[in-house]
Amino acid sequence: MKNITLAAIAFALVFATSCKENKKEEVKETEVEEVVKEASTKKELTISLSPKSDSQVEGTVTFKEKDGIVSMTAYMTGLSEGEHAIHIHEKADCTSPDGKSSGGHWNPTGQPHGKWNAETGYHKGDIGNFKVVADGKGTVTMTTDQWCIGCGDETKDILGKAVIVHEGTDDYTSQPSGAAGARVSCAGIIE
Template sequence: MKILTKNLTLALGIGMAIFACSETKDKTEEVDQLEMEQTQPKTNMEDKTITTQIMSKSGSDLAGMVTFKEVADGSLDVTVALRGIAPGEHAVHLHETGDCSAPDGKSAGGHWNPLGVEHGHRLEDEEFHKGDIGNITIGEDSTGTFNMQVEGWSIEGDSTTNILNKAVIVHAGPDDFTSQPSGAAGPRIGCGVIAK
């Protein structure tokens, strides 16, 4: 009986030691995996999304958001959603300076135009400002959305593609795509700074 008890105690002790070693190994592997994940560069596309709030300017009641999301081919998917402005067409551009401090939005400077070309229509003309986007249509309920995929823009790319620290400007009227240098779109009624 003493031998049986001794053998059972020995077997139980060996089993507990094996279990403890296995548990320690599992915890070590978990820690190693976590450390490896923390040191790997982040490639999640969600990290390449910026949402910019649009504030009212020039006495308007405009409010809205613009979302920039990097997609697989390197271009940016841009969605503009606005409310509180007159029905009809309103120009939307990126301007060169991320500063919306002026009541009329003029602190944002002119159109973002790092290549020094003429203003034009992004989808139809050979030459256009990097900051040229287009017109958003606002419905009778004073709301509207606009979406497009833009090549030649980046989040943290080189100086000719990087949209960070630029301003989104919404105008009181439509862009005619021909008048220089800004499409005769009227006063700036909304402004938002593109920042991380």
């Protein structure tokens, strides 16, 4: 009888321990899945702006995506005081000295050029104008659900495009680009 009782206790301990191990494995797998899921909904990309058209305009542009919303923050130096335009152009090619290798404005939906969210239409690359103070520094921030980073949707995906800073301002009416002047800085949106 003692042997049967000891055997039953040993069996119960082994069974309880193995159940605990299985629960630990289940928890770990669930935690890993949550971390992977969270990582897949967050993306971040920082690119460097390079001078074009004999300018000295440099800076960085950071794109962050979380839960289908993309935010852009651009910091620039070397600009003249006043207003300047910034756009997303169709190709991540900044090889030409004038930045024109980046092509025209990114316009995957075939809309007329205009101010962002205008009822009359706008390009997905029509970010707009920003002010620069006497020290030559400028900052642009924007948040939208109309862009994504590497999602593969041709009407939203900014990968493979370029950020262009212009010498002048966007008038929001001239077609197809807003008459914003020379391209003074360029950065390809690439990983």
